[in-house]
Amino acid sequence: MARVRISDVAAAAGVSTSTVSLVLNDRPGSRISEETRARVREAAAAVGYTPNSIARGLRMQRTRTLGLISDVIATTPFAGRMLAGAQDAAREHGHLIFLVNTDADPEVERDAIRALVDQQVDAMIYASMWHRVVETPDGLPERSVFLDCRPASGGHPAVVPDDLAGGRAAVRELVAAGHRRIAFADAEKVNPPVASGLRYQAYLEVLAEAGITPDPAWHIRGVDSTAASGRAATERFLDLPGDRRPTAIFCFNDRMAAGAYVAARHRGLEIPADLSVVGYDDQQLVAGELDPPLTTIALPHYEMGRWATEVALGAREPPASDQPYLMPCPIIRRDSVSSPPAAAANSSRRRA
Amino acid sequence: MARVRISDVAAAAGVSTSTVSLVLNDRPGSRISEETRARVREAAAAVGYTPNSIARGLRMQRTRTLGLISDVIATTPFAGRMLAGAQDAAREHGHLIFLVNTDADPEVERDAIRALVDQQVDAMIYASMWHRVVETPDGLPERSVFLDCRPASGGHPAVVPDDLAGGRAAVRELVAAGHRRIAFADAEKVNPPVASGLRYQAYLEVLAEAGITPDPAWHIRGVDSTAASGRAATERFLDLPGDRRPTAIFCFNDRMAAGAYVAARHRGLEIPADLSVVGYDDQQLVAGELDPPLTTIALPHYEMGRWATEVALGAREPPASDQPYLMPCPIIRRDSVSSPPAAAANSSRRRA
DNA sequence: AGGATTCGATCAATCGATTTAGCAGGCTCA
DNA sequence: TGAGCCTGCTAAATCGATTGATCGAATCCT
Incomplete structure (x- = not known):
């Protein structure tokens, strides 16, 4: 044998x-x-x-192997799509992937990087579960790609979702439906504020281009980005007096949107007839199974995973600029957006 | 350098x-x-x-490397916990994991097994995303462990959730709350019926031990196991005449339970006051963010991942019996179970 | 004093492939 | 006929570690 x-x-x-x-x-x-x-x-x-790949690897100094190191990615539902993209690309190029989860523990991360380097991986992918800025860890090999995060000091190819364009698409969807009083249920403040900051910027931009002056009360940050926060924010939006009360809410993510649904329902409001909602992330089990199904912006995890892997394997050229590659976030239209209630539309028109 | x-x-x-x-x-x-x-x-x-691990691996004929091959596991939200368990165990023993996703494509699977064997992995873990019976694939090395699935022909250690005990705990929770008319919103029929079969068996057993004669109308199979199916089943349950209408529903999984919530809400029924619901899986983003939070049975993915890895590495002895090891499924009590409405309790007592 | 041990370290084989230099034999051609 | 050139294949070095055999020097024992 x-x-x-x-x-x-x-x-x-x-x-x-x-x-x-x-x-x-x-x-x-x-x-x-x-x-x-x-x-x-x-x-x-x-x-x-x-x-025998080991013997061949020793001789050739190429192992046809990739290290994918992540914080808590593999334990989040997005992770799957990211991994699937990476897997598919790796398989197409005859590579195998070492997956390591560090749970954001720096010591585990250090050990993992060393172990992967000792395994002579041909390249490394450093992935985050959410779009943020990270320090380049020590010991990361030259051939490394950042996935869903941007290295603070550059120097490596990186790919992140185009949150600015995605945010614009979300808010434009509401504007196009006729809404004028649009709130943004934002996530907690993080530093530096990447996803949140970009989506907020998009919100402001689109309001400006539609000639809408944003009411400061329309922007509320949650203590986190869970359904509970979304619900709390929505309750405060709905507490606003009639002519300032939003007819539509752009939520930082789908979980917060789920919270918005709960708040609306508790007030006897119908979605989308009384309140339109747009989420972000297209988190299948949330967005798809809400009632009514949620219109949202998809995070292109699969595509980003693929991109990072192809760049790591040298099968695709990274942008020359040392800026992260921005992966488009497509809008997923479902049933949580309609035109605003007639009364609200009137009152809005009156105000304008 | x-x-x-x-x-x-x-x-x-x-x-x-x-x-x-x-x-x-x-x-x-x-x-x-x-x-x-x-x-x-x-x-x-x-x-x-x-x-250099490669050189050492060649010489020692041990690579301190593990292959984890799965159907679509890495793209499902459970996967994370399973992987986390496997990862943690592997790390504790100084091993690295190759993750391969086959998307249930037999050709991909064959190639993956070969690639992993060529990489001289010390052991292999063959994982499924849901508890089922699988054929032992060709080429699987001696040192292989089945994770969340049972090999049709035995011969390898395996670990699966104890769906029978879990199902009993779920239904007993409803019986203990005083329910007598308990329905089971089952998933579609699959062959051989593992998870579904065991949970149904548990349902029947607990009803029997409580002296309840099950009404055949209380068992409905969905066309699948989504929220839509759960909603459809629940609607049919609620269409039953008053003295046969269930006061509690045990759902095959949390997604179906989410559907049950929708159906109940559309009839103006409060959960749990008018209808108690128990799910299965403890799918965080569903169970935890429903309103009210869902009482459910947790699938011990983390523990199973750990168990499989430890057995694969020889750090733990598999059962001698060649039967799968049954991992306990703990009940997660949240707020979707209460005693039945007074009227229903009366009518039930009348029947008894 | 001289053979046997012990101590401390090294030599060289080995794992299983890839790759370069080179060997033998046949052919060409002046 | 013999130098030069192909053709077809192989010997041996190499990748970077581990490990059983071995070796010189110091120490022990009678």
């Missing part, structure tokens, strides 16, 4: 191991007769030979 | 590579003076030496 080695093939074909290697790897420029080639290939197939 | 090799350490310490290896690996029985040991260790630290 021992593994078949190249020498077994050589013996079976009556040639040297050199010949077997030359033939099986189809090395151009090697002068082996067609007859011998056939014999070697038959022998290899007969004994069921597959090369 | 080239990697530091053992020979660099040897040169720096003025000894042979053998000595370095002996010292750094602390091989018992090797006779190296304490003075030389110190010199070697200093030299190693000074030049920043870490052994």
Whole structure:
């Protein structure tokens, strides 16, 4: 039951191991007769030979192996899509992926990087579960790509979601439906504020381009970004006097949108008839199974995973600028947006 | 910038590579003076030496590497916990994990197994995203463990959730709250019916032990196991005449329970006052963010991932019986269960 | 004093592949 | 006919570690 080695093939074909290697790897420029080639290939197939990747890795100094190191990515529902993208790209290029989860523990991270470097991975992908700025960890090899995070000091290719464009799409969807009083249920403040900051910026931009003066009461930060926070923010929005009360809410993410649903329902408000809602993330189990299904902006995790892997493998050129590549976030239209209630539309028009 | 090799350490310490290896690996029985040991260790630290795992793997025939092969696990929200368990166990034992996702494609699976075997993984974990029976794939090495699935023909250790005990706990929770008319919103039929079959069996057992004769109308299978199916089933339950209408529903999973919530709400029913609901899976983003939070049975993914990895690494003995190890599923009590409405309790008592 | 031990460290083989230099034999051509 | 050139294949070095065999010097024992 021992593994078949190249020498077994050589013996079976009556040639040297050199010949077997030359033939099986189809090395151009090697002068082996067609007859011998056939014999070697038959022998290899007969004994069921597959090369030992470890031995080959040692000799070639290339392991066809990738390290994917992440904070808590693998334990979040997004992670799957990111990993799937990375996996698919890796498989297409004949690579295998080492997955390591550090749980954001710096010591675990350090050990993991070292272990992966010792494994001679051809490249490394440093992934985050949410779009943020990270310090480049020590020991990260030259061939590293940042996934869903931007290295504070640059120097490595990186890919992040285009939160600015995505945020614009979300708010424009509401403006296009006729809303004028649009709130933003924002997440907690983090530093530096990447996703949140960009989505807020997008919110302000689109309001400005629609000629709407934002009411400061329309922007509330949660203590976190859970449904509870979304609910709390929405309750405060709905407490606003009639002519300032939003007819639509852009939520930092789908979970907060789920909270907005709860708050609306508790007031007897129908979505979207009485209140339109747009989320962000397209978190399947939240957005898709809400009632009514939530219109949201998808985070392109699969595409980012793929991009990072292809760049890591040298199959795709990163942008020359040293700026992160911005992956588009498509809007997913479901049933949580409609035109504002007539009364609100009137009152808004009155105000304008 | 080239990697530091053992020979660099040897040169720096003025000894042979053998000595370095002996010292750094602390091989018992090797006779190296304490003075030389110190010199070697200093030299190693000074030049920043870490052994090349590939070279060591080739020589030792042990790579401290594990293959984790799964169908669609990495793209489901459970996956994270399973991976986290596997990761943690692997890290504790100094191992790295190759993660491969086959998307249930047999060809991809075959290639993946071969690639992992070629990488000389020390052991393999074959994981499924849901508890089911699988054929043992060709080429799987001796040292393989099945995770969240049972091999049809045995021969390998396996770990699955104890769906029978979990199902009993769920239904007993409802019985203990005083319910007598308890429905089971089941998933679609699959063959062989593992999770669904066991949970249904548990349902029947607990009803029997409570002296309740199950009404056949209380068991409905969905076309799948989504919220839509849960909603459809619940609507049919609620259409039952008053004295046969369930006061509590055990749902195959949390998504179906989310559907039950929607159906109840559309009838103006309060949960849990008018209808108690228990789910299964403890899918965080569903169960935890429903309103009211859902009482459910947790699937022990983390623990199973850990168990499988520890067995794969030989750090834990699998059961001698060749039967899958049954991992307990704890009940997570939240707010979706209360005693039945007074009227229903009366009518039920009348029937009894 | 001289053979046997012990001590401390090294030599060289090994893991399983890839790759370069080179060897033997046949052919060409002046 | 013999130098030069192909053709077809192989020997041996190499990647970077581990490890059983071995070796010189010091020590022990009678």
